[in-house]
Amino acid sequence: MTNNGIMKHIERINKLMNLAVKLEWIEKNPFVQYKVKFNKFDRPFLSFIELKKFESIELERATLKKAKDLFVFACYPLAIPFRLAGQIQKSIIKRA
Numbered sequence: 676m677t678n679n680g681i682m683k684h685i686e687r688i689n690k691l692m693n694l695a696v697k698l699e700w701i702e703k704n705p706f707v708q709y710k711v712k713f714n715k716f717d718r719p720f721l722s723f724i725e726l727k728k729f730e731s732i733e734l735e736r737a738t739l740k741k742a743k744d745l746f747v748f749a750c751y752p753l754a755i756p757f758r759l760a761g762q763i764q765k766s767i768i769k770r771a
Contacts, residue, residue: 682711726750 685706692704721729730747734740 678712678714679716682713685709685711721750
């Protein structure tokens with residue numbers, strides 16, 4: 676597990692400990708002085724060709740197909756220029 680994965684788990688544990696203090700299950704949060712430090716990581720974006728390859732993958736399980744479709748659907752608005760996205764939204768609102 677990477678540093679960022681561990682830090683995310685510690686964040687979750689810290690939230691649970693704060694809830695436990697609030698509900699008076701424990702007196703104080705043992706993680707209160709621990710500082711979470713994430714490593715910066717630049718992840719490259721998918722290229723249009725990579726997205727098309729991913730989109731063309733044929734999957735047998737319906738749940739995986741749905742997950743793939745949702746991922747691809749979420750990727751396409753990033754490729755639409757901001758100005759065009761506003762026009763699309765306006766036209767959808769007018770039709771509704």
